[in-house]
Amino acid sequence: MNVTEALFALQDTSYAAFQASLVPTIPRATVIGVRVPQARALAKRLANTTDEQHFLKDLPHTYYDENILHALLLSEMKTYDACVAAIDAFLPYVDNWAVCDILSPKSFKTYKQANEAALLAKIKAWTASEETYTRRFGIEMLMTHFLDEAFKPDYLAIPVSAQSDEYYVRMMIAWFFATALAKQWDATIPYIENHCLDAQTHNKAIQKARESNRISAAQKEYLKSLK
Structure with missing residues (x-):
């Protein structure tokens, strides 16, 4: 799967304009306009595939929506050590509050218990x-x-x-x-x-x-x- 093409297939131009207005620190041209529920659905399709592995290594991304998808994929990773390593690789490329705040790793809650x-x-x-x-x-x-x-x-x-x-x-x-x-x-x-x-x-x-x-x-x- 070409992930960027998959994101453009989900593009909503009116939503792109709205989202760009909320994230003024990035260029408007980098916002494709994929709604979060659709990005989550795409993340589920990519999870545990070779396409996911290639995408997570392909840094930096060009588009805001690619970074949103990246954060959603990391949030679903089940192994704490692998998740933290992937987060540390990704964080230097995070350039706005929305991508930062959607990154919410589920593995942290389980790991914290012990x-x-x-x-x-x-x-x-x-x-x-x-x-x-x-x-x-x-x-x-x-x-x-x-x-x-x-x-x-x-x-x-x-x-x-x-x-x-x-x-x-x-x-x-x-x-x-x-x-x-x-x-x-x-x-x-x-x-x-x-x-x-x-x-x-x-x-x-x-x-x-x-x-x-x-x-x-x-x-x-x-x-x-x-x-």
């Missing part, structure tokens, strides 16, 4: 990267896997240490702290009270938290006073 410390160490390495979207991905994985039963208050210092002038890193840190406020209020609120984040990230975290249905009315009013 290897929590190893997964956390890898996430810390990603959050320390100088690459914008590698750092963003690491913070997102910390938010996904370490704000619930595996949470420890010390983990809140990780995104603080990952602060950056890059807008898309700041917005992920804001999302992280808004989620942390919803899930771990008592441990998280001192970071807001003490203004541990830069002003833009601080205010965006408060905004996102106040938009959440998981934050009480009283908590929202208190957060408003901390802007």
Whole structure:
């Protein structure tokens, strides 16, 4: 299968224009316009085939939709070590928030059950990267896997240490702290009270938290006073 041709066969030009408007950091000409459900269906067809193997090695890709498909394929990989190796090969070529955020490896949840410390160490390495979207991905994985039963208050210092002038890193840190406020209020609120984040990230975290249905009315009013 020629994967690029398969993506163009699924092209929706009106969707391409819409999607390009949401991802202003990439050239419009690189957006084919494949809707995510169709990209997921194509990923299922490619899974565990030689076509998948060739496609994953064929980096960098030309099109945004190829990168979306690549992220979807990695998300479905069942073996943690192979998945991490493939992610590390791919992350240097991720150049926008949408591809970064759709990368959600299912193998991490299973691996964490017996290897929590190893997964956390890898996430810390990603959050320390100088690459914008590698750092963003690491913070997102910390938010996904370490704000619930595996949470420890010390983990809140990780995104603080990952602060950056890059807008898309700041917005992920804001999302992280808004989620942390919803899930771990008592441990998280001192970071807001003490203004541990830069002003833009601080205010965006408060905004996102106040938009959440998981934050009480009283908590929202208190957060408003901390802007």
